[in-house]
Amino acid sequence: MTQPLNQTLGIAGIVSELREVRLTSLEHRHRRNNPPKLPSRKSLQSIVDGLSAALFPNRLGMPDLQEDGIDYFVGHTLDTALRDLYVQVQLELRYASDTEHSKAPSNTTALDKVRTFSQQLPHIRTVLDTDLNAAFEGDPAARSLDEVLVCYPGIAAIIHYRLAHELHKLGLPLIARIISEVAHSATGIDIHPGATIGNGFFIDHGTGVVIGETAIIGRHVRLYQAVTLGAKRFPTNAQGHLIKGDARHPIVEDDVVIYAGATILGRITIGAHSVIGGNVWLTKSVPPNSNITQAQTQDVANATPQPSNAT
Structure with a gap:
């Protein structure tokens, strides 16, 4: 007569090993009891x-x-x-x-x-x-x-x-x-629940959008798919551990449109009424009424403000 499947697979031994790993992990975190x-x-x-x-x-x-x-x-x-x-x-x-x-x-x-x-x-x-x-x-x-x-x-x-x-x-x-x-x-x-987002927020299509913990988004902002409002770097303390809670994500002011695939990193500010084009990589602030395209991102610090209805 063949052995039951659980014996053939050695499930009892696996359960025992998993218990030991689990208890060791709980001990490491000082949580073995309850x-x-x-x-x-x-x-x-x-x-x-x-x-x-x-x-x-x-x-x-x-x-x-x-x-x-x-x-x-x-x-x-x-x-x-x-x-x-x-x-x-x-x-x-x-x-x-x-x-x-x-x-x-x-x-x-x-x-x-x-x-x-x-x-x-x-x-x-x-x-x-x-x-x-x-x-x-x-x-x-x-x-x-x-x-x-x-x-x-x-x-x-x-x-x-x-x-x-x-x-x-x-x-x-x-x-x-x-x-x-x-x-x-x-x-x-x-969307991290710690982010601050104003009224009239619209995410079109949406897949792949990432909004970090300390991002601040104003009123009437529109994002398209695959937009990232992320951190540029992750500073550590003297012990080499990541510093938690520092403001590290962008500020997006009122009436900004950010098109698909744009990546905006760090504690920078996107001025009100600006338009950020698709697939732009942005790590410097831009003034209000800017129209930023891929060709401009090499010199966004000197970006020329555009009319507020620029597209």
Whole structure:
């Protein structure tokens, strides 16, 4: 009689070796006893889906929702999503307390953060309306705001970002990052929740867009696919470790258009009403009303300002 497959493959031995590797790793991080649980990516995706449905019940809520039932649906959906978020916030706070060897957080701390976040939801919806309008007005292929909301990957990524950014500001960077990475996986658009982005933001097509943690983007900015707002270099401290949190990403002022494939690196400023052409590599600031093409990037410091309607 042949051996069972698990014996043939030696699964018991592999399990034992994996346990030893895992315990060694936990010991190295001083976490062998009762390592803290992390917030759940699956739960956070469900929470974002619920929050999105509450923000846009007619389009992202239940398909048979009637007008007289909208408020009930929004209330019930918010109650479920915020209760679940409260659990995830508790997990992050406990995880942070363990890793930083600080005092264990109280349940009141988690509740205060969820309450503060929930009070920002009307503001988030108002800002998202400006993003939807920017997409509709900026894309001649868009036939309605509804189409933009349910079809455009850039809008999906921005919804995730707007929610994640508020959580990031509340001192919940892990939950915020997980939410952003859910959108990144689904859309190919990578927006760090620490970035600051003004109203009326539009990402057309979107795949391959990267926006770094300390980027600052003004109002009515439009990006196309494969645009990178990244860091030019990564300074280290005396011990050779990367310095965290330094401002290292671009500042993009109001009413700027950045075309496909442009790479903008470092803490430089793109002046208001500028147009950055496709595939431009830019590491120096440009003044307002500039029109930068590939041919100009060798001397962008002396770029001549162009009229604000330059294309």
